[in-house]
Amino acid sequence: MKIKEALDWARIELTQSCERPLFEAELLMAHHLKKERIYLATNEHKELEDTKEFERLIKRRASNEPYEYITNRVSFYDIELFVEHGVLIPRPETEILIDEVSDIILENNIKSIAEIGVGSGAISIVLARKFPNLKIIATDISADALAIARKNIKFFNLEHQITLVQTNLLDEINEDFELIVSNPPYIANDVLLESNVQDHEPHNALFGGATGDELLKDIITLAKQKNVKFLACEMGYDQKESMELFLTNSGVQLHHFYDDLAGLNRGFVASFNSPKVP
Ligand SMILES: C[S@@+](CC[C@H](N)C(=O)[O-])C[C@H]1O[C@@H](n2cnc3c(N)ncnc32)[C@H](O)[C@@H]1O
Structure with missing residues (x-):
C-alpha cells in the first residue's frame, strides 16, 4: 500500500472520532514514519512499510484514544513532555x-x-x-x-x-x-x-x-x-x-x-x- 492510499483509508476511519480526520491521519503517519508531516507532501507515492502498525495506530485513534497517548508526547508551554495512560x-x-x-x-x-x-x-x-x-x-x-x-x-x-x-x-x-x-x-x-x-x-x-x-x-x-x-x-x-x-x-x-x-x-x-x- 502506498502512503497516499493509507492516508485515504485512515481519513475515512477517523471521520467519526476526529474533527480533522485527514490532519490527524497525517500526524499519525508522520509519527509512524518518524518524519515531519511536511515529508508526506512529496513522498505520498512511496510504498508504506509496516502497514499493520500504522493501521493499529489509526484504530486506536478511531476508538477515541487521545493522540497524545498514542504518540506518548504532548507539547506544553515551551517543552514537550512524555505522557501515557x-x-x-x-x-x-x-x-x-x-x-x-x-x-x-x-x-x-x-x-x-x-x-x-x-x-x-x-x-x-x-x-x-x-x-x-x-x-x-x-x-x-x-x-x-x-x-x-x-x-x-x-x-x-x-x-x-x-x-x-x-x-x-x-x-x-x-x-x-x-x-x-x-x-x-x-x-x-x-x-x-x-x-x-x-x-x-x-x-x-x-x-x-x-x-x-x-x-x-x-x-x-x-x-x-x-x-x-x-x-x-x-x-x-x-x-x-x-x-x-x-x-x-x-x-x-x-x-x-x-x-x-x-x-x-x-x-x-x-x-x-x-x-x-x-
Ligand atoms: C488535573 S490533574 C493535574 C496534573 C498536572 N498538574 C497538570 O496540570 O497537568 C490533577 C492531579 O492531582 C492528583 N490528585 C488528585 N487528588 C489528589 C490528592 N488528594 N492529593 C494529591 N494529588 C491528588 C491526580 O492524581 C492528578 O495527577
Missing part, C-alpha cells in the same frame, strides 16, 4: 496558571513552592526551568503519575530542584514554602465527559467530588494552615462564585480571578500575608 494530558489553559505564578515569583522573589497534584510534572518542570533557583516540593496521590513526572524531571535534569512525594495533598510534608500552586481535579463526579477524556484519562485527575470543588476548598484551608504567602489554583469555569465565597469566608481578603483564552473563569490567585498580588 495513568496521567492527565496537560491542557493549554494550565499555561495561564504558570504565567500567573511566574508573575508572583518575580515580584516577590519567591524561592520555595509546593505543587499539589503534579501529574506529568508539567507545571513544576516549566517553573523550575524558568526559575533555576526555585525549589519545588511536588505531590500526587497517584503512583502512576509520579512515575511519569519522575521520568520527565529526569529528562530535563531537574532532580536538584523538584522533590516528588506520594501523598494526599501535603500530608507528611514538613518543609516550609512560600507559595502553593495546584491544578487539582475539579469536575463534579456526575458530569459525563467526552469519550476521549472519560474513557481514557485517569478519573482521579479529573473528578473532585460530588460538587467538584471539594479539593479546591481543602487546598484553600490547607494554604491558610501552612501559613504560605500565596496560593494559585486552576478551577472549573463555573466555580468562581463558590470559590469567591469560600475564600472570603476563610478570611482571605486579597485575591483575583483569571480567565482562560476562551474568556471563561479558569482560576484564582490569593495572597495571605503579602499585599503584592499582581
Whole structure:
C-alpha cells in the first residue's frame, strides 16, 4: 500500500472520532514514519512499510484514544513532555496558571513552592526551568503519575530542584514554602465527559467530588494552615462564585480571578500575608 492510499483509508476511519480526520491521519503517519508531516507532501507515492502498525495506530485513534497517548508526547508551554495512560494530558489553559505564578515569583522573589497534584510534572518542570533557583516540593496521590513526572524531571535534569512525594495533598510534608500552586481535579463526579477524556484519562485527575470543588476548598484551608504567602489554583469555569465565597469566608481578603483564552473563569490567585498580588 502506498502512503497516499493509507492516508485515504485512515481519513475515512477517523471521520467519526476526529474533527480533522485527514490532519490527524497525517500526524499519525508522520509519527509512524518518524518524519515531519511536511515529508508526506512529496513522498505520498512511496510504498508504506509496516502497514499493520500504522493501521493499529489509526484504530486506536478511531476508538477515541487521545493522540497524545498514542504518540506518548504532548507539547506544553515551551517543552514537550512524555505522557501515557495513568496521567492527565496537560491542557493549554494550565499555561495561564504558570504565567500567573511566574508573575508572583518575580515580584516577590519567591524561592520555595509546593505543587499539589503534579501529574506529568508539567507545571513544576516549566517553573523550575524558568526559575533555576526555585525549589519545588511536588505531590500526587497517584503512583502512576509520579512515575511519569519522575521520568520527565529526569529528562530535563531537574532532580536538584523538584522533590516528588506520594501523598494526599501535603500530608507528611514538613518543609516550609512560600507559595502553593495546584491544578487539582475539579469536575463534579456526575458530569459525563467526552469519550476521549472519560474513557481514557485517569478519573482521579479529573473528578473532585460530588460538587467538584471539594479539593479546591481543602487546598484553600490547607494554604491558610501552612501559613504560605500565596496560593494559585486552576478551577472549573463555573466555580468562581463558590470559590469567591469560600475564600472570603476563610478570611482571605486579597485575591483575583483569571480567565482562560476562551474568556471563561479558569482560576484564582490569593495572597495571605503579602499585599503584592499582581
Ligand atoms: C488535573 S490533574 C493535574 C496534573 C498536572 N498538574 C497538570 O496540570 O497537568 C490533577 C492531579 O492531582 C492528583 N490528585 C488528585 N487528588 C489528589 C490528592 N488528594 N492529593 C494529591 N494529588 C491528588 C491526580 O492524581 C492528578 O495527577
